[in-house]
Amino acid sequence: MTSCRYLLGRNLGTIEGMISSAATSDGTASNGTVSHTHPGSLDSGHPLMDGRTADSPLITAYRGGKPSRRPVWFMRQAGRSLPEYLKVREGVAMLESCLRPELASEITLQPVRRHDVDAAIFFSDIVIPLKLAGVGVDIVPGVGPVLDKPVRTAADVAALPKLTWEALEPIREAVRLTVAQLGKTPLIGFAGAPFTLAAYMVEGKPSRDHLGPRTMMHADPETWQALANWAADASGLFLRAQLEAGASAGQLFDSWAGSLGLADYQRFVAPASARALDHVRHLGAPLIHFGTGTSELLVAMRNVGVDVVGVDYRLPLDEANRRLGGTVPLQGNIDPALLSAPWPVLEAHVREVIAAGSAAPGHVLNLGHGVPPETDPTVLTRVVELIHSISPE
Numbered sequence: 001m002t003s004c005r006y007l008l009g010r011n012l013g014t015i016e017g018m019i020s021s022a023a024t025s026d027g028t029a030s031n032g033t034v035s036h037t038h039p040g041s042l043d044s045g046h047p048l049m050d051g052r053t054a055d056s057p058l059i060t061a062y063r064g065g066k067p068s069r070r071p072v073w074f075m076r077q078a079g080r081s082l083p084e085y086l087k088v089r090e091g092v093a094m095l096e097s098c099l100r101p102e103l104a105s106e107i108t109l110q111p112v113r114r115h116d117v118d119a120a121i122f123f124s125d126i127v128i129p130l131k132l133a134g135v136g137v138d139i140v141p142g143v144g145p146v147l148d149k150p151v152r153t154a155a156d157v158a159a160l161p162k163l164t165w166e167a168l169e170p171i172r173e174a175v176r177l178t179v180a181q182l183g184k185t186p187l188i189g190f191a192g193a194p195f196t197l198a199a200y201m202v203e204g205k206p207s208r209d210h211l212g213p214r215t216m217m218h219a220d221p222e223t224w225q226a227l228a229n230w231a232a233d234a235s236g237l238f239l240r241a242q243l244e245a246g247a248s249a250g251q252l253f254d255s256w257a258g259s260l261g262l263a264d265y266q267r268f269v270a271p272a273s274a275r276a277l278d279h280v281r282h283l284g285a286p287l288i289h290f291g292t293g294t295s296e297l298l299v300a301m302r303n304v305g306v307d308v309v310g311v312d313y314r315l316p317l318d319e320a321n322r323r324l325g326g327t328v329p330l331q332g333n334i335d336p337a338l339l340s341a342p343w344p345v346l347e348a349h350v351r352e353v354i355a356a357g358s359a360a361p362g363h364v365l366n367l368g369h370g371v372p373p374e375t376d377p378t379v380l381t382r383v384v385e386l387i388h389s390i391s392p393e
């Protein structure tokens, strides 16, 4: 039953992927722009293939099966909430820390050691593929990603350098170092979805309403499509590097997709997100799609061809499950704001999330968005203990 549901999910993903985007049967993009075209699935020494992670609680729940304990991890579990993170990051810029394999690996492992979470999330950033392609970008503390030059015209898009497979070597090295330490705990790889990545590229910096990319998709749809395709291929290759080097699942973050209406999402964004995933579908690892403010987009986000939908804190999981027809494992959705509430309030909330999630064919506990930097890390450990203490019946 478990494997049937899993296979069904994968097949649907493949069919939709074929309709909506540009994959060929060997998994390479049909436009021929992918520089690494090695087809086929993960090799036999990969953690998902050699028995290390395939039956872990996380992968079991992602595949709609019955896990031995309730799996939990936290978006942004690595980061400023941890004193050990602040210590190793001292004097090292954010993007630099992502490109030093030993350091990126150490930071990835810190929250696993401390909290006993059921997954590591690879320490990197959605703008790393830009940086490795040669685009001038930095992460300004307290601000976020800032580009030397925003990408706004057809000429700007045409001038974007191509990300090569070779440039991703520091990423593969960091992943290899990490999975060698993780044992049976799966590593989740990730990438930014084309809309969220392009939103930073067009604005040149973080913005609230993402007016620049939303104007571009209507005013200059050809340039928008070229940009979204560039971002899809860069993100897709970045995710593929992580999965081939040892990650057991992949999450596509479309954090800012909630600024779009459904019609714009389906017309201008979903095909590019499907194209990003076309780079990795053939590998057979579970794929998760997450966004914030996306309650109205959940079905469309599932339909780009993923196995699991991540839900933000705005929509109860039983309602998310209803909208998805009761067929899709869910991830989420503890409200990050409640991490600072008194313990009895937080505990009651976590129990409610578990009850609502039990309607879905699989449930991986997570936050509705990232760990706020000011979070007391001992609270996160306590939340993990609580979740693990509740039987997965």
Ligand code: CP3
Pocket (backbone or CB within 6 Å): 074, 075, 076, 077, 078, 079, 080, 094, 121, 122, 123, 124, 125, 126, 127, 139, 140, 141, 142, 143, 144, 145, 190, 196, 206, 253, 255, 370
């Ligand atoms: O534990 C994890 O989740 C792993 C690592 C991770 C980071 N960024 C590390 C990071 C992941 C998965 C991301 C993805 C990411 N980056 C997203 C999608 C997820 C989301 O949060 O919605 C987005 C939108 C970005 C872009 C970005 N990078 C922002 C908005 C910021 C915050 C800027 C700030 O200083 O407040 C970053 C920087 C960043 N990425 C930090 C971390 C740990 C903080 C930088 C620091 O600690 O110095």
